Amino acid sequence: MFDFLEGYDVLGAFWTTVQLTLLAAVGSLVWGTLLAAMRVGPVPLMRGFGTFYVNTVRNIPLTVIILFTSLGLHNTLGIGLGSQVIDTVNFRLAVLGLVAYTSAFVCEALRSGINTVPVGQAEAARAIGLNFSQVLRLVVLPQAFRSSIGPLANVLIALTKNTTVAAAIGVAEAATLMKEMVENEAQLIPISAVFALGFVILTLPTGLILGWVGKKLAVKR
Amino acid sequence: MTEVSVAKEDVAGAGELVVLKSVNKHFGALHVLQDIDLTISRGEVVVVIGPSGSGKSTLCRTINRLETVDSGAIAIDGKPLPEEGKELARLRADVGMVFQSFNLFAHKTVLENVMLGQIKVRKTDKKAAEDKARALLDRVGVATQADKYPAQLSGGQQQRVAIARALAMDPKVMLFDEPTSALDPEMINEVLEVMQQLARDGMTMIVVTHEMGFARSAANRVVFMADGRIVEEAAPDQFFSNPRSDRAKDFLSKILHH
Numbered sequence: 001m002f003d004f005l006e007g008y009d010v011l012g013a014f015w016t017t018v019q020l021t022l023l024a025a026v027g028s029l030v031w032g033t034l035l036a037a038m039r040v041g042p043v044p045l046m047r048g049f050g051t052f053y054v055n056t057v058r059n060i061p062l063t064v065i066i067l068f069t070s071l072g073l074h075n076t077l078g079i080g081l082g083s084q085v086i087d088t089v090n091f092r093l094a095v096l097g098l099v100a101y102t103s104a105f106v107c108e109a110l111r112s113g114i115n116t117v118p119v120g121q122a123e124a125a126r127a128i129g130l131n132f133s134q135v136l137r138l139v140v141l142p143q144a145f146r147s148s149i150g151p152l153a154n155v156l157i158a159l160t161k162n163t164t165v166a167a168a169i170g171v172a173e174a175a176t177l178m179k180e181m182v183e184n185e186a187q188l189i190p191i192s193a194v195f196a197l198g199f200v201i202l203t204l205p206t207g208l209i210l211g212w213v214g215k216k217l218a219v220k221r
Numbered sequence: 222m223t224e225v226s227v228a229k230e231d232v233a234g235a236g237e238l239v240v241l242k243s244v245n246k247h248f249g250a251l252h253v254l255q256d257i258d259l260t261i262s263r264g265e266v267v268v269v270i271g272p273s274g275s276g277k278s279t280l281c282r283t284i285n286r287l288e289t290v291d292s293g294a295i296a297i298d299g300k301p302l303p304e305e306g307k308e309l310a311r312l313r314a315d316v317g318m319v320f321q322s323f324n325l326f327a328h329k330t331v332l333e334n335v336m337l338g339q340i341k342v343r344k345t346d347k348k349a350a351e352d353k354a355r356a357l358l359d360r361v362g363v364a365t366q367a368d369k370y371p372a373q374l375s376g377g378q379q380q381r382v383a384i385a386r387a388l389a390m391d392p393k394v395m396l397f398d399e400p401t402s403a404l405d406p407e408m409i410n411e412v413l414e415v416m417q418q419l420a421r422d423g424m425t426m427i428v429v430t431h432e433m434g435f436a437r438s439a440a441n442r443v444v445f446m447a448d449g450r451i452v453e454e455a456a457p458d459q460f461f462s463n464p465r466s467d468r469a470k471d472f473l474s475k476i477l478h479h
Contacts, residue, residue, distance in 0.1 A: 129314025
């Protein structure tokens with residue numbers, strides 16, 4: 001029944017999807033946190049940059065961003081992100097594009113979390129002599145992260161599915177393989193079902209686990 | 222009573238700790254602080270009272286620059302308040318602040334709340350910070366709650382922890398912004414007692430409050446504010462028994478006679 005799977009490395013393709021997801025998740029969490037810090041910070045230039053970045057990037061289709069990393073950064077500007085092997089270059093470019101895009105959403109999820117932290121928390125932190133970055137790192141962000149876990153889970157699930165756009169620049173992840181199989185085999189519906197199931201297997205636990213963690217860590221007031 | 226007046230002269234001799242000179246502040250069209258001049262000496266306990274909206278809380282918050290001022294000068298221990306930055310953070314560490322809504326760090330235990338500033342600002346090592354935190358929690362009577370989270374404590378307990386957190390920085394002066402206004406009546410006294418003890422120990426305190434009993438028993442001076450101005454300054458006995466301004470008479474008649 002599943003003989004249409006023969007000769008294809010479905011697990012390998014999904015492993016690439018997982019790698020794309022995890023690397024892009026870590027990257028966009030870091031860059032998104034920095035963006036959020038800029039947007040709530042006291043320096044007007046940084047606030048302006050954060051706002052501009054988020055409003056620009058989140059309104060550009062991901063396909064355009066991913067294609068730009070390949071056509072713009074690599075082909076035109078010759079940026080290879082430290083590799084000559086085209087598959088590695090494409091993989092890294094895809095991660096870069098996903099980070100650039102997803103971090104805008106991480107930033108906004110975090111910023112909504114920051115808004116749930118009462119102003120008094122930051123005032124009390126400033127009043128004992130903590131500087132801006134300490135106030136953010138030690139008092140505001142730990143509480144903001146906890147109340148952003150729900151929205152961040154949404155972003156992570158969206159990111160997992162968005163990795164399929166990396167197919168546009170030939171990264172051998174799940175969607176690329178699916179396209180190849182659809183072209184070569186006749187069983188369109190079973191093939192689609194297998195890949196759909198694969199993504200549900202990846203994302204469903206993400207939502208459940210993070211939902212549970214969010215409840216567990218919620219700050220009581 | 223003679224002892225008190227002697228003590229007051231000592232206080233004046235010890236120097237000026239907090240000085241505000243013609244401070245003005247607006248919230249939009251509202252002129253919330255109008256030409257405020259106020260000097261607080263080392264060891265002095267000043268209680269600021271007045272009707273709501275009179276600018277007392279704002280005054281309190283300008284002293285550690287949680288609120289900026291539009292004009293005028295504020296100096297603490299001879300140093301003018303710096304702009305936002307490292308200098309200001311250092312100065313804030315020397316000015317303890319207790320808020321109406323406690324503002325304990327909700328994600329940290331009581332003990333961690335009292336240790337945080339010592340470790341991150343004063344760079345005290347962890348063991349010493351913990352010892353000091355436990356001693357302070359013991360002093361304010363909440364030593365047994367050290368490992369709980371703020372939400373598990375009563376309001377009065379939370380406010381006493383907040384006082385301990387401020388004291389952990391060895392502040393030169395303590396600001397209290399309506400510290401008992403958010404408390405249930407039966408918890409007000411436990412907080413006032415801690416504050417009274419602090420006053421007896423010689424801490425310089427600026428207290429915005431509606432607790433006239435505290436003003437009478439612990440204050441060296443009462444500052445009465447109305448409509449953004451300091452209307453009257455006097456010793457508590459004199460202020461409560463014989464207020465000079467009509468505004469103060471009116472205010473006292475409203476709060477003392479029922």
